[in-house]
Amino acid sequence: MEDDATILSTGHVTSSESVDVPSDFENLASSNSQNSASNPANPDIQEEVFVSADDQYVSDSALSLPGPSSDDDISFRQRKLTMLMTEEDESELSSSWKEKKSHIFVLTEAGKPVYSRHGCEDKLSSLMGVMVAIVSCVHDRNDTIRSIVAGNRKFVFLIKLPLVLVAVSSALETIHQIEIHLHYVYNTIISVVSLSQLNRIYSTQKNYDLRRLLTGTDKFLDHLCNSMDQDPQYLLRAVKCLPLAGHMRDFVGQSLQQSKTDDLAFAVLVSSGQVVSICRLKEHNLDTTDLQVLLNLVNASATSFHAGESWLPICLAQFNPSGFLHAHISFLDEKLQTCLIFLSADRDAFFTLCECKKKVVAKLNKHKCLEAIHLAYSKADYTVSKVGIPELWHFLYKTNNISQFTCPEFSVPYHNEKQRQRLFGLYQEMHGKIHNPAAPLKLHYSVSDEETLLAWVASGFELYATFSPLVTKNQAISAVDRLLRWIKHREDELFMMRTLTF
Amino acid sequence: MEPIKLSSMVVYNSTFGPKEGEEEKKILYYYPENESLYKKINNIGLCEALVQFTMTLSPGVPCEYMHTQKHDYIFYEAEEHYWMIMVLSKPVTVTSDGKKATKEDQISTSACRVVLKEVYQRFHLLHGLFSYIVHFSGVSALKDKLLEFFKEFLSSLHLSETSVLHVFRGLMYCNLDNFTLLKFQSCANTIQSKFDTIKHCIITLNGHMVTSSLLEDDSQVIVSLCTEKLSLGKLSASRKPKIRPNKPMYQLHHGKFLSSIFQSGSDRVFITLKSGMIEQMHMLIYQAFGTTSVFFLDHLPTALIDICKELDACVGPLLSSLTSEIQFCPRINAENYESNFRHIFFNQQSLSLESTYDLKHSRNCTSSVPTDVMHVICDINECFSDHACQEKEVIVKVQNESWVAAKKANKKMLFVVINSKNANLIAVNEDVRRMSTHFDSMHFSD
Numbered sequence: 001m002e003d004d005a006t007i008l009s010t011g012h013v014t015s016s017e018s019v020d021v022p023s024d025f026e027n028l029a030s031s032n033s034q035n036s037a038s039n040p041a042n043p044d045i046q047e048e049v050f051v052s053a054d055d056q057y058v059s060d061s062a063l064s065l066p067g068p069s070s071d072d073d074i075s076f077r078q079r080k081l082t083m084l085m086t087e088e089d090e091s092e093l094s095s096s097w098k099e100k101k102s103h104i105f106v107l108t109e110a111g112k113p114v115y116s117r118h119g120c121e122d123k124l125s126s127l128m129g130v131m132v133a134i135v136s137c138v139h140d141r142n143d144t145i146r147s148i149v150a151g152n153r154k155f156v157f158l159i160k161l162p163l164v165l166v167a168v169s170s171a172l173e174t175i176h177q178i179e180i181h182l183h184y185v186y187n188t189i190i191s192v193v194s195l196s197q198l199n200r201i202y203s204t205q206k207n208y209d210l211r212r213l214l215t216g217t218d219k220f221l222d223h224l225c226n227s228m229d230q231d232p233q234y235l236l237r238a239v240k241c242l243p244l245a246g247h248m249r250d251f252v253g254q255s256l257q258q259s260k261t262d263d264l265a266f267a268v269l270v271s272s273g274q275v276v277s278i279c280r281l282k283e284h285n286l287d288t289t290d291l292q293v294l295l296n297l298v299n300a301s302a303t304s305f306h307a308g309e310s311w312l313p314i315c316l317a318q319f320n321p322s323g324f325l326h327a328h329i330s331f332l333d334e335k336l337q338t339c340l341i342f343l344s345a346d347r348d349a350f351f352t353l354c355e356c357k358k359k360v361v362a363k364l365n366k367h368k369c370l371e372a373i374h375l376a377y378s379k380a381d382y383t384v385s386k387v388g389i390p391e392l393w394h395f396l397y398k399t400n401n402i403s404q405f406t407c408p409e410f411s412v413p414y415h416n417e418k419q420r421q422r423l424f425g426l427y428q429e430m431h432g433k434i435h436n437p438a439a440p441l442k443l444h445y446s447v448s449d450e451e452t453l454l455a456w457v458a459s460g461f462e463l464y465a466t467f468s469p470l471v472t473k474n475q476a477i478s479a480v481d482r483l484l485r486w487i488k489h490r491e492d493e494l495f496m497m498r499t500l501t502f
Numbered sequence: 503m504e505p506i507k508l509s510s511m512v513v514y515n516s517t518f519g520p521k522e523g524e525e526e527k528k529i530l531y532y533y534p535e536n537e538s539l540y541k542k543i544n545n546i547g548l549c550e551a552l553v554q555f556t557m558t559l560s561p562g563v564p565c566e567y568m569h570t571q572k573h574d575y576i577f578y579e580a581e582e583h584y585w586m587i588m589v590l591s592k593p594v595t596v597t598s599d600g601k602k603a604t605k606e607d608q609i610s611t612s613a614c615r616v617v618l619k620e621v622y623q624r625f626h627l628l629h630g631l632f633s634y635i636v637h638f639s640g641v642s643a644l645k646d647k648l649l650e651f652f653k654e655f656l657s658s659l660h661l662s663e664t665s666v667l668h669v670f671r672g673l674m675y676c677n678l679d680n681f682t683l684l685k686f687q688s689c690a691n692t693i694q695s696k697f698d699t700i701k702h703c704i705i706t707l708n709g710h711m712v713t714s715s716l717l718e719d720d721s722q723v724i725v726s727l728c729t730e731k732l733s734l735g736k737l738s739a740s741r742k743p744k745i746r747p748n749k750p751m752y753q754l755h756h757g758k759f760l761s762s763i764f765q766s767g768s769d770r771v772f773i774t775l776k777s778g779m780i781e782q783m784h785m786l787i788y789q790a791f792g793t794t795s796v797f798f799l800d801h802l803p804t805a806l807i808d809i810c811k812e813l814d815a816c817v818g819p820l821l822s823s824l825t826s827e828i829q830f831c832p833r834i835n836a837e838n839y840e841s842n843f844r845h846i847f848f849n850q851q852s853l854s855l856e857s858t859y860d861l862k863h864s865r866n867c868t869s870s871v872p873t874d875v876m877h878v879i880c881d882i883n884e885c886f887s888d889h890a891c892q893e894k895e896v897i898v899k900v901q902n903e904s905w906v907a908a909k910k911a912n913k914k915m916l917f918v919v920i921n922s923k924n925a926n927l928i929a930v931n932e933d934v935r936r937m938s939t940h941f942d943s944m945h946f947s948d
Contacts, residue, residue, distance in 0.1 A: 081551050144571040150556040151563030439874035443899035472948035473931050
């Protein structure tokens with residue numbers, strides 16, 4: 001299986017008139033055909049890569065890896081850094097831009113902008129030049145920069161040459177958590193270009209503008225960054241399943257099994273961004289991070305995939321960072337809520353998979369699964385009142401062995417956006433404390449004016465619970481007991497306990 | 503495993519060498535001193551760039567730390583444009599496959615930043631503001647003073663022994679009943695009114711603060727200096743102070759006056775007055791009957807021995823009668839409780855600190871704080887120190903089975919560390935509640 005994926009290292013798109021190709025998809029398609037054009041096998045095209053005058057500096061301060069740098073190099077870079085700093089003074093970054101709670105920048109080791117969460121990358125090229133100069137100055141000292149702290153603002157660096165990712169955050173997240181966010185961003189970029197392709201390009205063209213390959217990817221990254229600020233799935237590194245009766249989920253799984261064909265690695269059914277069921281090859285697991293990257297891609301572009309079937313190369317970093325899988329994406333309902341995804345190693349499998357889809361849908365219809373799914377997402381999440389513990393206001397529960405989580409929807413007092421943000425911030429803070437690499441905790445119980453929070457890491461699960469501020473510890477403990485029993489009782493409904501294999 | 507190590511200590515001022523080719527002028531102090539000039543300039547250049555870089559994105563909030571794989575850089579802008587940078591190298595451990603790995607976070611960097619601030623305050627106490635020295639005596643005078651200061655300071659710096667109590671930078675007060683305390687205060691007032699050259703005085707008993715007429719910050723620095731130099735109070739057996747025993751300057755009838763505790767032999771200190779003015783004063787240290795008193799004189803009389811004799815004759819009998827009738831308040835300490843209880847109580851306003859932990863942290867000592875517990879306490883303290891945090895209660899179970907319960911209310915903080923493997927939240931809460939009744943307004947909720 002893996003071998004197959006490795007062979008197909010270049011993104012390649014097969015499409016035909018009969019397939020409805022969404023506009024972004026065309027972007028991806030064109031950018032991917034550019035890939036093959038910029039393949040080092042065609043040296044003449046490489047020369048076109050533009051080096052504008054103001055980029056010259058930045059490229060000078062490129063990291064030279066591997067091997068220690070000579071003293072001359074070092075002092076040269078240091079001078080560049082000083083020069084860049086003086087320039088930086090003059091560039092006017094608007095104060096509203098500076099005040100954004102969380103910035104994420106992606107740049108190449110040559111200082112070329114790749115992505116910025118806020119603002120236009122082009123205007124930030126001098127700032128990014130400074131970033132890469134700092135990274136290389138620290139590198140010259142045989143060291144690697146990790147983070148800088150100034151007051152409540154944290155600057156976190158993730159160096160994944162040829163890319164450098166930088167986050168600037170004034171939220172309550174810990175440095176460790178921000179690093180994980182950067183990994184998600186990195187994996188999303190890899191999902192579009194693949195690691196081997198990235199390395200190949202930059203081994204010959206240090207100045208390559210990666211944005212050419214990433215056209216249309218910005219919205220995946222924007223969607224990811226926004227989700228990371230409010231969606232617990234990235235905090236917990238777990239996915240949320242659509243609550244569905246256990247036997248119904250089994251039917252869905254069996255239906256997915258129908259799609260078995262050569263080279264088909266995974267079949268996933270998703271509804272309103274939540275996993276319904278997964279069917280996989282026996283010897284391969286779909287890693288949670290990979291699944292999250294895939295879900296983000298689908299959720300970010302639901303409207304552009306709309307009706308019809310799409311065919312898209314995607315590189316899943318945990319599965320195989322150097323090769324592409326090919327995703328067959330189709331929506332099964334008008335409202336674009338339920339989405340069927342096939343991941344195949346065969347780049348020419350599109351039509352085979354179209355047939356598979358028909359089989360799967362037929363089976364789903366036979367068991368009335370789609371109606372059940374429709375009913376499940378239309379009645380939305382459950383509220384915490386369903387648990388029947390008045391002093392419990394909200395909770396997050398993650399099962400560790402299957403990396404899935406469940407949480408009720410936000411209800412009073414977390415009914416408005418401000419309160420929701422605040423509660424999410426508190427969860428981030430508690431999660432950060434519990435998972436502090438320097439001193440991991442087993443339990444964290446805190447009482448403030450506004451609420452009482454309990455975070456508990458046990459062998460099989462993690463629980464974050466919010467109570468009224470007046471709850472006593474005895475009440476809280478017994479509430480947790482009841483909550484755990486409630487969840488255990490509904491395990492089959494809340495989680496996907498079994499994944500079927502082809 | 504080698505412990506955490508100071509790899510560099512730098513003091514610089516960018517405004518002294520703004521032009522290219524003049525970078526050398528920025529350096530005010532650099533440890534290690536034998537580093538090549540080229541490297542010194544480069545490293546300062548990097549620090550400057552970092553400070554400026556963080557400024558562009560978070561104006562008004564200076565850079566505090568940079569963490570790299572191998573080092574922790576700690577930044578402190580002591581005075582405007584005067585930056586102090588401390589670089590610590592993380593301990594390296596060799597993993598089973600022969601690779602070298604750096605051990606993360608052996609010591610809380612926030613604790614190290616407190617140490618760095620304290621370094622500056624000690625310098626300030628001895629020599630005054632950086633900018634004053636430069637203004638009145640020139641840059642080279644400042645360089646000389648820094649060199650001399652750090653030579654002495656760095657030899658006595660033991661970062662790995664930084665105690666959790668350091669983080670609070672508090673004053674350990676002596677537990678006296680109100681009446682005795684008043685008597686000590688009246689004794690201090692008597693001295694100040696009788697001798698008009700004496701402007702301020704501090705009295706300590708067994709290394710604990712009794713009374714001081716200085717601002718809390720100065721008192722804290724002076725008491726911690728005296729405690730360290732004169733080895734007052736308990737010192738762990740593992741680390742006896744290396745300094746020479748202080749020779750008495752004058753051995754008098756009741757007590758003795760000590761020669762300067764500074765290696766330079768100077769006894770001048772810079773005291774910040776309540777008005778914010780900084781005044782230079784002379785320090786006289788007097789030890790008698792277990793007390794150590796520090797007198798601050800605005801000028802040194804020509805016949806020092808006379809004033810010392812007079813002081814001894816006046817203060818000696820007072821202290822003698824006071825110390826003989828001391829009634830210690832019942833101290834809440836390990837003896838009253840099972841030995842698996844330890845606590846730290848800190849009042850943000852008065853800087854009063856009370857603890858069953860020692861100020862000197864030693865790895866071998868059973869009473870020392872495990873690294874992860876120390877991290878947890880530093881972490882909670884950081885959260886509590888935030889002005890937005892008025893009242894909060896936190897109970898935490900650390901992986902090594904200890905529990906830490908902390909409470910902040912009315913600008914006071916209480917930390918209780920419990921070593922109890924099989925306790926649960928309810929049981930811990932019971933214990934903490936029983937204990938917290940000894941502290942005002944420190945009631946843990948049900």
